[in-house]
Amino acid sequence: MNTVVLIMIEFFLTGLFAVGGGLATIPFLEEMSVKYGWFSLDMLSTMIAVSESTPGPIGVNMATYIGNVMNGPLMGIITTLSLVAPSFLVILLVSRVLEKFQKSKLVQNLFYGLRPAVVALILSACLGIFKTTFLLPEAFSLNFVNLALFGVLLFVYKKYKLNPIVLISICAVLGIVLSL
């Protein structure tokens, strides 16, 4: 079979079976590396580092990076679109169904239970970010510089109703200036 078609199929299947966000694709990519040798396992750790340090959804970043490493920017676009296609199609289907049953009592009751759980899941996913931001790696001590910055910037953000983009830009510059 044509390699490009095979790559498209593999990334499509990864997109279809990795449930729960971008990081869920990592085991599938590892398997692909072992099975086909399109990229090395070392490359996967670089991929994770690059994907987490550049803007954009992590799953999309990883697919683009791997495609680029394999065979340039065009392959990056092919792998990304193949990975994204199943989510897109599945959500279109779900949207159609949701459109019909949105007003039904059962769906409303389902969402009544889902919403608090989603808040809990988002909070638990953010604990990792909070941990790296506020705890120093050695000996469980607090990072007071970051805590102080957090307090001051939170106040400024709320008081002047800053746009998130402005806040992110300020913090990036502060990080470089203060060598955080």
Added chain:
Amino acid sequence: MKDQKNSLDIKKLARASFCLTFSFLNHTITPVIKLKKYLEYYLTWFRIGLFTFGGGYAMLPMIEKEVIERHHWTTEDEVMNYYAIAQCTPGVIAVNVSTFVGYFQSGVLGALVSTLGVISPSILIISAIAGILSSFSDLAVVQHALAGIRIAVSILMSTSIIKLFKKGVVDIYTSVIFGVALVIAVMSNVPTVLIVISAGALGVIFSMLKAKGARS
């Protein structure tokens, strides 16, 4: 007699020219307006993708600002529903949410344009970086900037979570679901899909209990 004919002609002419102008406007302006609408979807989701650091959850504050507050394309409640579904469906969460919002705004084309918008910055940036710098993430400047950005993400996420908490945790039942889900998510390796499905089931059961309580 002649005058009447003349005025009739003028009337006809006026009507004809009106029809012509109208159909001309209809065929040029309307597509332009439609095009503008899709361009707006694309650019808005492009901006969201460009300022998302750390995956689909970190996108939440940008969605609140751009999609809910600025454009009123959806509501907080709906976004929470979309996130819940995105947990149980395959693929990247950011893509799932953009597809949802785009679809409910303008059907399949809206979904397609929004999704292409949210993935475009990644494709552009990563392609540029992978070609030029293989050790991009090892650069000191990048590391310092990211350390700063983490503070911004913490601020944005904590404000978003508080907002969502107020919307989702509204009574004793939802408090119980929140507490149990949080403990399970932090302490155990139970798959997220299972947590979401059980929370949905509990939602249905608790609603029935509430309805029974109200009746008796």
